[in-house]
Amino acid sequence: MTATPAAAVPQRTDRRALVSWALWDWGSSAFTAVVTTFVFSTYLASRAFVDPRLVAAEDSSSAAAQAVERELAHNAATVSTALTLAGIVVALVAPAVGRLADSSGHRRRSVLIGTIGVALSIGAMVFVAPQQPYLVLGAALLGIGTVAYEVATVGYNAMLGQVASGPQTGRVSAVGWAAGYFGGIVLLVVLLLLCIQDFGTEGVAGLLQLPSTVADGSWDVRVAIGIAAVWLAVSSVPLFLTVPEAAPDRSRTGGLLGAYRDLGRHVARLWRERRNVLVFLLASAVFRDGVGAVFTFGGIVAAQVFGFSPSQVILFAIAANVVAGVATFASGRLDDRFGSRAVITVSLVGLALTGIGVFLIGNATAGFWVLGLTLAIFVGPVQSSSRAYLARLATPGREGELFGLYATTGRAASFLAPALFGIAVTIGGSTRFGIIGVVVVLVAGLVLMVFVKREPARA
Template sequence: MTASPTADVPQRTDRRALVSWALWDWGSAAFNAVVTTFVFSTYLASRAFVDPALVADTSAAGKALVERELAHNAAVVSTALTIAGIVVALVAPAIGRLADSSGHRRRSVLIATIGIALSIGGMVFVAPSQPYLLLGAALLGIGTVAYEIASVGYNAMLGQVATGEQTGRVSAIGWAAGYFGGIVLLVVLLVLCIQDFGGGDVAGLLRLPATVASGQWDVRVAIGIAAVWLAVSSIPLFVTVPEAAPDRSRTGSLLGAYVDLVRDVARLWRERRNVLAFLLASAVFRDGVGAVFTFGGIVAAQVFGFSASQVILFAIAANVVAGIATFLSGRLDDRFGSRAIIAVSLVGLAVCGIGVFAVGTVTAGFWVLGLTLALFVGPVQASSRAYLARLATPGREGELFGLYATTGRAASFLAPALFGVAVTIGGSTRYGILGVVVVLVAGLVLMAVVKREPRAVR
């Protein structure tokens, strides 16, 4: 007998399950904020992985060689993330579909979360030496694949912890929890590990000797703390939120999952083109939104002269703003619809991006416009997830969020590519902002053909 796909979906929002679900987002800040954005990826692309003899050479030729090595380090990191993106694009839809059909959605998230924690833990052993660069990049790629796979099942679980009329609100709570988790974790790491306060000397509870600071054990201890943070924060999800009911009507093999996937995409084209239109539009604008944080630290450092600790302080402030805005946007999403929130947020992001470009190198202008821009980052991400959750067939959310991950990865080259082109043409990192703005505007244009989502039946 085939179980009903909606048998385990609660009819009322379970607060205990909601908190447990949101805590995974809280813990995932260990990967988003620490690994991919502000600490580990920056560490890999830094002078820590350049031959010390070259760094010590202050001649023009020596500086040129250092810049070349730094570019090589950044290219290695970029290549690892590109390969990870290809892997995710290939496997995410099938894994999501298999999780739906087997009723092992929570298990898929658990296994992938263990993979994330282990990859972060392995980063502790990446010493600041050239031979360790490839190891660090490989761990970054593995962690990215694990994180994206975990996100497929995790996003699909939204329907298990929220009723239809509260989908937008609950999705926003999860995203806000991620931002606030990032705030707390970054503050902890800034106080305990990161020593650079613009040349100042601030005591921390885990004060590190000067011989192991500055890109060595300060970063590696921070990474170790992040791994524990993720592991502990994830536990409630696996204890509290039940498995979804299996959908026995779906194929249970990996090969069969891909065959069914092709058929379903063709069916979506025939019967639900709005879903495909949204997947395309969201792939573009999500790449632009992701680039806001990915390149925000680079712009802050290279254009506005922020030190490493100042970049983290800005990140903390931006996360505070984004977290509050995302939490408040949930009610607006349920009131006006996800599509409206996405459109308004994209307009706000584009306008603020142009403003950051226009202020030149005025630091105060970057702070004001950068924090204003942060108002719109969270809402567009949370509403995008809520929009798709409202369109998903009950019991088959995993396959749709698998496609969501795949399309997002398929377009992940856009913002980095246009950022690089704009920098090359303009001759300054500041021009890269315009490249990101172009991607955001393109996503907004594509959203114009996407229909408003159906309202929930109360």
């Protein structure tokens, strides 16, 4: 398969390449929706990894109940530590990975290697039995999968310019993000019906009338994880068969150390000549962390503040993904017409105002459904237009390097929303106040966007 010249921007969007490219987003929802958000990370932090003797005595002994709470906190801290370490690794390697992919022309290969790493780590999660000694293994696999996913994403985002013409960059980026949301919806529904159903009360074991030892092994969750690994692998194949590699940039050599030296020069050059790019990277790092927290903490707020049951939380997540997918797909045309900066700014205003509304509505469940789904309207467009904005500013042939910086800056600010959420909860004495912490991060990102210039009309 021939390579596409790195400096060439396609005059029209190749629909076959676009569909194949978007299918990777569709398949990667197996990691983002199932592993890191709703299923595996929740499984690791659950009572499945607490001493069963303490769980059995929890209702009759206050000391046992306190011990269970301590172990649950330990489980959550273990997961958090794994993700923190993964974030540090990503921040260190992502720019170099992007730069090497640009110089060699092997963006597709970098996506392939990362995807294989993600699929293998998800597949290995099937062997994480609900016993305390397996907790560290599960957390380690979660961290490894996160690093592999972020590495794959750097090359994947850089390929946007290979499947989209300049005037259609926003629309194509939106198609990819929307495909990710819809892929997550379909997969969650499948797993909810076939496997999960409140972590094994009636799932695979009950449906097939398997022995209690099978149910006790949490095979409902573990089978769901196995299905997610296959989902990712199968959905990713068209990308590697259809989208061509970019032409290598022979002007840059020197291996890994040369990549870091070139990265330093690149950042210095951006500061001197294209400071707006650095300002956008800073602004996007802040507001992307706030946007991510909307989904990350949305389930916690729904359960603790508005009394949602586990099944209601998953149903709300499915509904939110539907709304986010439709809104993201629709925002692509708005992006191409009014510009990525305008879409980002309007969406951040909508997120901040709606978040304040969630804080003020009391315990009204119906109100949370309405405002929560309204929040979902703005989440996808922010993420999609951020990618489109950066793609328009990228120097042809160096997209991978810039998206590597994009990943690094995002990781560097990933502590903001969790930290402010926790501080607000501590000061306010209620989980509800955590909403204010997230809103503060969104507003900070909005303020920084004031200093970001409108992007050029074409790449």
